[in-house]
Amino acid sequence: MTPLPTIAEAARLIAAKRISPVELTRHCLARIETLDGQLNSFILLTPERALADAKAAEARIMQSGPKGPLDGIPIGHKDIYNTKGIRTTAHSRLLEHNVPAADATTVRLLAEAGTVLMGKLATHEFAFGGPSFDLPWPPARNPWNPEHFTAGSSSGTGAAVAAGLILGGTGSDTGGSIRGPAALCGIAGIKPTYGRVSRAGIIPLGFSLDHAGPLAWTVEDCAILLQAMAGHDPADPASADRPVPDFRAGLGEGVKGLRIGVPRHFHETDHPVNEATRRGIETALDTFTKLGAEVREVALSPLMDYQACGFLIMVTEAYALHEQWMKSSFNLYGELLRDRMAMGALISAADHMQALRRRRELCAEMAAAFDDLDLIVTAAQPSEAPRIDQVPKWANLEKPSFTMAFNVTGNPALSVCTGYGAGGLPLSMQIVGKPFDEATVFRAGHAYETAMPWRERRPALAGG
Amino acid sequence: MLTATAPQVEKKMKPKISEADFEALVRRSGLDLTAEQRAVIYQGYAYVEAMAERMRRPRGREAEPATIFVPEMPK
Numbered sequence: 108m109t110p111l112p113t114i115a116e117a118a119r120l121i122a123a124k125r126i127s128p129v130e131l132t133r134h135c136l137a138r139i140e141t142l143d144g145q146l147n148s149f150i151l152l153t154p155e156r157a158l159a160d161a162k163a164a165e166a167r168i169m170q171s172g173p174k175g176p177l178d179g180i181p182i183g184h185k186d187i188y189n190t191k192g193i194r195t196t197a198h199s200r201l202l203e204h205n206v207p208a209a210d211a212t213t214v215r216l217l218a219e220a221g222t223v224l225m226g227k228l229a230t231h232e233f234a235f236g237g238p239s240f241d242l243p244w245p246p247a248r249n250p251w252n253p254e255h256f257t258a259g260s261s262s263g264t265g266a267a268v269a270a271g272l273i274l275g276g277t278g279s280d281t282g283g284s285i286r287g288p289a290a291l292c293g294i295a296g297i298k299p300t301y302g303r304v305s306r307a308g309i310i311p312l313g314f315s316l317d318h319a320g321p322l323a324w325t326v327e328d329c330a331i332l333l334q335a336m337a338g339h340d341p342a343d344p345a346s347a348d349r350p351v352p353d354f355r356a357g358l359g360e361g362v363k364g365l366r367i368g369v370p371r372h373f374h375e376t377d378h379p380v381n382e383a384t385r386r387g388i389e390t391a392l393d394t395f396t397k398l399g400a401e402v403r404e405v406a407l408s409p410l411m412d413y414q415a416c417g418f419l420i421m422v423t424e425a426y427a428l429h430e431q432w433m434k435s436s437f438n439l440y441g442e443l444l445r446d447r448m449a450m451g452a453l454i455s456a457a458d459h460m461q462a463l464r465r466r467r468e469l470c471a472e473m474a475a476a477f478d479d480l481d482l483i484v485t486a487a488q489p490s491e492a493p494r495i496d497q498v499p500k501w502a503n504l505e506k507p508s509f510t511m512a513f514n515v516t517g518n519p520a521l522s523v524c525t526g527y528g529a530g531g532l533p534l535s536m537q538i539v540g541k542p543f544d545e546a547t548v549f550r551a552g553h554a555y556e557t558a559m560p561w562r563e564r565r566p567a568l569a570g571g
Numbered sequence: 572m573l574t575a576t577a578p579q580v581e582k583k584m585k586p587k588i589s590e591a592d593f594e595a596l597v598r599r600s601g602l603d604l605t606a607e608q609r610a611v612i613y614q615g616y617a618y619v620e621a622m623a624e625r626m627r628r629p630r631g632r633e634a635e636p637a638t639i640f641v642p643e644m645p646k
Binding site: 315344411412414415416418419422433434445446447449450452453454455458460461462464465466467468470500501504 | 627638
């Protein structure tokens with residue numbers, strides 16, 4: 108089975124009229140037909156819409172050339188992104204028949220950029236409860252080994268991109284839901300700065316921690332997708348009225364002169380990662396050093412402080428949104444979601460407020476650390492993907508995640524593949540930047556990615 | 572937002588709140604839980620207690636929360 112090109116490659120082929128959007132879309136549909144029965148990455152496939160979008164792109168391109176690098180590119184949306192006239196379920200029985208009247212801002216922006224909508228992608232229930240086996244749709248599975256977890260909650264996007272069913276897709280990230288699936292599925296995913304991408308029309312989990320962003324096979328493809336998604340939106344009260352730079356302009360500039368801080372205590376003592384992950388991070392740091400970056404240790408508050416702060420805020424914000432249903436329809440939720448979400452009903456207002464006060468301190472600490480740094484590098488996940496049936500209900504309460512810290516502070520953070528573990532499952536790291544400096548994050552991620560051979564390998568199941 | 576965690580071998584934490592007090596807390600919240608559901612959530616609540624404890628620390632009265640208030644609402 109022929110693997111898919113990256114978005115950047117496909118854009119060049121489309122512009123040169125060596126491949127048509129219709130051919131590319133039919134190829135994706137054939138791959139979905141063959142592979143998705145093992146992966147469950149799609150909740151809803153929209154082949155008629157996809158072919159209509161592709162034909163429109165083709166006609167446009169034949170007449171006047173592509174409008175940009177996303178014209179005619181097949182993508183999917185996490186099923187918490189509202190899509191006008193297309194069912195949007197949040198992977199929940201409670202929204203099983205929900206059909207939005209309008210597109211999310213980001214859905215509209217990506218459509219205006221010329222993308223082809225292939226369908227809606229699996230998530231954890233309301234971006235919080237998974238992997239669940241008691242919902243109307245099964246959880247997505249990892250294309251590197253379908254017995255293993257994708258992480259969540261942008262699980263369908265991670266699986267579909269890694270398997271080459273789509274060229275890119277959308278995700279959301281409240282505590283790591285873009286970076287986790289990107290890490291365990293061996294692709295790239297960026298949580299941009301809080302305020303960089305509109306959340307309007309995306310079903311919320313925790314207002315002050317929710318971020319929308321893209322996942323794709325390469326860092327460059329994430330930059331292309333984010334370019335279309337970013338920008339001020341008055342419909343989102345947290346949207347930042349800041350200029351959006353050209354995220355690809357500096358991709359080839361390398362990392363020479365960049366100052367990289369490494370909070371090794373995060374991934375060596377606060378939550379020790381496995382040896383393969385630690386080695387992957389150290390090899391990446393050596394690569395950055397050889398490419399001319401300056402790497403040094405940085406100390407921050409314990410990782411669990413960030414996790415506790417983020418979790419307490421997230422679960423209370425989430426519970427406030429779900430309180431009515433939690434009281435009236437508790438058993439319509441999946442077990443994982445309802446048990447985790449119930450914590451939000453049991454946290455005092457004083458404890459919530461102390462978490463908000465701690466958040467201010469942690470944001471100040473992170474801003475101070477970045478005074479003389481351009482980037483921070485740490486783990487994205489503690490190891491390769493565990494088996495999908497071995498994910499504890501209280502996983503993120505028992506051990507701190509590496510990703511929540513940057514939801515708490517709002518910094519942009521990218522997950523990048525750092526190789527493969529003994530079982531052939533992907534390893535990963537996280538590259539974090541200053542607020543609104545996604546361009547430098549992409550620059551470093553691209554420099555690393557092009558220096559290493561990891562993008563040449565696809566899951567065996569997907570023809571790799 | 573769930574990420575991977577290797578299978579846990581640590582000893583499970585025990586909540587500080589008594590089961591009777593927890594039951595009262597659940598009743599006050601308005602959640603309609605079975606005894607079995609309450610028992611499962613009670614176990615997880617130990618982690619939430621520990622997280623809340625981490626947030627309580629000496630800080631000055633002027634230490635404000637990280638909420639942003641924009642007085643001019645967009646039209």
